[in-house]
Amino acid sequence: MRAxxxxxxxxxxxxxxxxVARLLTRAFGVLVALIVxxxxxxxxxxxxxxxxxxxxxxxxxPVRLANARLRAVLTDAQRGLRGYLLTGDGQLxxxxxxxxxxxxxxxxxxxxxxxxxxxxVDRQVLRADxxxxxxxxxxxxxxxSRDAAAYAAQGAPLFQAFVAxxxxxxxxxxxxxxxxxRRGTVLQWITVGVVxxxxxxxxxxxxxxxxxxxxxxxxxxxxxxxxxDRRRAGDREVRVDTQAGPVEIRAVAEAVNAAADQAELIRxxxxxxxxxxxxxxxxxxxxxxxxxxxxxxxxTSISGYLELLRDEETGRLTDAQLRMLEVIGRNTRxxxxxxxxxxxxSKIESGEFRSRLVPGDLAEVxxxxxxxxxxxxxxxxxxxxxxxxxxxxxxxxxAHLDRMMADLLGNAVKFTPADGTVxxxxxxxxxxxxxxxADTGIGIPADEQQALFVRFFRATNAxxxxxxxxxxxxxxxxxxxxxxxxxxxxxxxxxxxxxVTVRLPAEC
Amino acid sequence: xxxVLVADDDADIRDLVAFKLEQAGFEVIAVEDGQTxxxxxxxxxxxxxxxxxxxxxxxxxxxCRTLRADPATAGILIIMLTxxxxxxxxEGGFSAGADDYVTKPFSPRELVSRIxxxxxxxxx
Numbered sequence: 246m247r248a249x250x251x252x253x254x255x256x257x258x259x260x261x262x263x264x265v266a267r268l269l270t271r272a273f274g275v276l277v278a279l280i281v282x283x284x285x286x287x288x289x290x291x292x293x294x295x296x297x298x299x300x301x302x303x304x305x306x307p308v309r310l311a312n313a314r315l316r317a318v319l320t321d322a323q324r325g326l327r328g329y330l331l332t333g334d335g336q337l338x339x340x341x342x343x344x345x346x347x348x349x350x351x352x353x354x355x356x357x358x359x360x361x362x363x364x365x366v367d368r369q370v371l372r373a374d375x376x377x378x379x380x381x382x383x384x385x386x387x388x389x390s391r392d393a394a395a396y397a398a399q400g401a402p403l404f405q406a407f408v409a410x411x412x413x414x415x416x417x418x419x420x421x422x423x424x425x426x427r428r429g430t431v432l433q434w435i436t437v438g439v440v441x442x443x444x445x446x447x448x449x450x451x452x453x454x455x456x457x458x459x460x461x462x463x464x465x466x467x468x469x470x471x472x473x474d475r476r477r478a479g480d481r482e483v484r485v486d487t488q489a490g491p492v493e494i495r496a497v498a499e500a501v502n503a504a505a506d507q508a509e510l511i512r513x514x515x516x517x518x519x520x521x522x523x524x525x526x527x528x529x530x531x532x533x534x535x536x537x538x539x540x541x542x543x544x545t546s547i548s549g550y551l552e553l554l555r556d557e558e559t560g561r562l563t564d565a566q567l568r569m570l571e572v573i574g575r576n577t578r579x580x581x582x583x584x585x586x587x588x589x590x591s592k593i594e595s596g597e598f599r600s601r602l603v604p605g606d607l608a609e610v611x612x613x614x615x616x617x618x619x620x621x622x623x624x625x626x627x628x629x630x631x632x633x634x635x636x637x638x639x640x641x642x643x644a645h646l647d648r649m650m651a652d653l654l655g656n657a658v659k660f661t662p663a664d665g666t667v668x669x670x671x672x673x674x675x676x677x678x679x680x681x682x683a684d685t686g687i688g689i690p691a692d693e694q695q696a697l698f699v700r701f702f703r704a705t706n707a708x709x710x711x712x713x714x715x716x717x718x719x720x721x722x723x724x725x726x727x728x729x730x731x732x733x734x735x736x737x738x739x740x741x742x743x744x745v746t747v748r749l750p751a752e753c
Numbered sequence: 754x755x756x757v758l759v760a761d762d763d764a765d766i767r768d769l770v771a772f773k774l775e776q777a778g779f780e781v782i783a784v785e786d787g788q789t790x791x792x793x794x795x796x797x798x799x800x801x802x803x804x805x806x807x808x809x810x811x812x813x814x815x816x817c818r819t820l821r822a823d824p825a826t827a828g829i830l831i832i833m834l835t836x837x838x839x840x841x842x843x844e845g846g847f848s849a850g851a852d853d854y855v856t857k858p859f860s861p862r863e864l865v866s867r868i869x870x871x872x873x874x875x876x877x
Contacts, residue, residue, distance in 0.1 A: 541836040545858040546765040
């Protein structure tokens with residue numbers, strides 16, 4: 246490794262794509278500079294003009310005035326003296342004297358103001374002094390005399406000489422004045438031009454800077470917004486270009502892209518999950534159908550051969566054998582009911598269990614069910630009573646109502662011990678038919694009454710007392726009642742009995 | 754003797770039905786698949802056929818349709834045996850031309866009464 250070698254400076258990547266902050270700083274910087282430049286230009290104009298005016302008023306004008314005053318003073322003196330000499334008027338002599346004393350002040354004033362002019366002032370003063378010398382002698386002459394006239398004639402050229410010198414200075418000063426004026430005018434035009442150009446230039450630069458800056462910011466921003474709009478309209482593939490634009494907007498673009506990618510990921514996962522669920526559903530339906538078919542086939546053989554045996558078609562059987570066959574038959578029936586229940590529940594869960602509702606008579610249904618449960622009730626020594634005020638028109642699916650009735654009566658008998666009773670009541674009440682199945686059985690514990698309609702639920706006392714059941718019946722009954730647009734309620738007291746109340750609408 | 758064709762891929766059910774029908778006085782042809790059922794139907798001309806709906810290969814529904822489509826066998830009475838009790842299966846059976854259907858598990862006694870009822874209906 247070479248000693249003293251420094252790592253190369255990283256190139257400033259902001260050169261090609263300045264950040265928003267830098268763009269705005271630049272733009273505002275330019276504007277501020279332009280404003281300051283205009284301000285400076287105008288200040289300069291004002292100062293230059295002031296300078297010109299100052300020079301005019303402070304320098305040139307006073308000198309001209311002083312020069313004029315000097316001339317006025319001498320003119321007054323000359324006129325006064327000449328007039329006195331010609332007329333002898335004392336007032337005119339006073340004028341001369343006043344002028345004489347003014348002369349000193351006027352000369353001094355002029356000298357002070359025009360100290361840079363030198364010669365013209367001196368020449369004037371020399372000639373003025375020459376005239377004053379003569380004038381002093383003339384003053385002493387007697388007015389209206391021949392000497393006075395001669396003196397007056399002598400004085401004139403001296404006076405004229407003075408006037409000429411004064412005029413010379415006046416001309417110089419006037420020229421200076423004019424020159425200053427001209428310069429002032431030129432400067433004014435220059436400054437008007439410069440300010441005009443500066444203002445126009447500033448306007449143009451400001452406009453261009455504004456437009457460029459805006460474009461460099463709204464351009465990339467617009468691209469981001471466009472992508473968002475297109476995504477909203479349904480384009481899933483579109484993304485923002487993250488190579489162009491200021492740093493801040495590129496960061497936004499990257500965030501938008503990341504969000505879009507994320508959304509796509511989630512959507513794809515969703516599609517996967519949905520597809521899987523649908524496949525599962527199909528499998529389940531297929532499964533239930535297949536299972537029921539597969540279970541029923543062996544059951545067919547079992548119950549079929551059982552029937553042949555019990556009908557003694559293959560030979561006579563002993564009572565004991567017949568009793569055992571009876572047991573097999575009973576259990577085969579249970580198996581069959583279980584399969585049926587499971588298939589029904591599967592249909593309920595997949596939404597295929599629908600009741601076809603037509604006008605029917607609940608009284609008939611009850612009668613049929615009572616007939617069917619009669620033998621079992623008699624065997625269990627449970628009394629059956631019915632109080633049915635019929636006919637009871639209901640809107641119903643007959644097969645489903647048969648099932649419901651069978652389940653409710655079957656439960657009532659099953660859960661009632663010997664010498665108990667099961668009572669069925671039914672009557673019309675308003676627009677409904679009300680069915681009540683009451684038993685004097687083992688009841689349901691209070692804290693388990695809510696869970697009754699949950700499938701496979703079996704109350705603890707039923708399990709304890711080994712009352713057979715699958716726990717599916719009430720779930721199916723509840724669905725049948727719901728399909729009919731009715732309601733079902735259960736009231737129960739442990740060891741006292743259970744009352745089930747079902748309401749069904751009468752009209753279809 | 755009335756000839757009855759029985760088609761079911763399950764051997765036990767096949768034997769069950771055959772036994773019961775023979776006990777009831779019918780002559781039984783028992784086959785295990787749809788193809789054989791068609792061949793036997795054409796050659797032996799049974800009066801009635803008991804067909805299991807779900808057999809591998811040609812199903813009972815296919816056999817039923819084919820029998821109905823062939824004028825030689827169109828007059829055979831057909832009872833379908835089915836374990837599937839979806840509405841569409843029952844309708845499928847009837848729309849294929851079956852005269853009756855029985856769901857599994859069934860009582861052999863009841864099957865025989867249904868067969869006898871069908872036969873007496875058509876003879877009348």
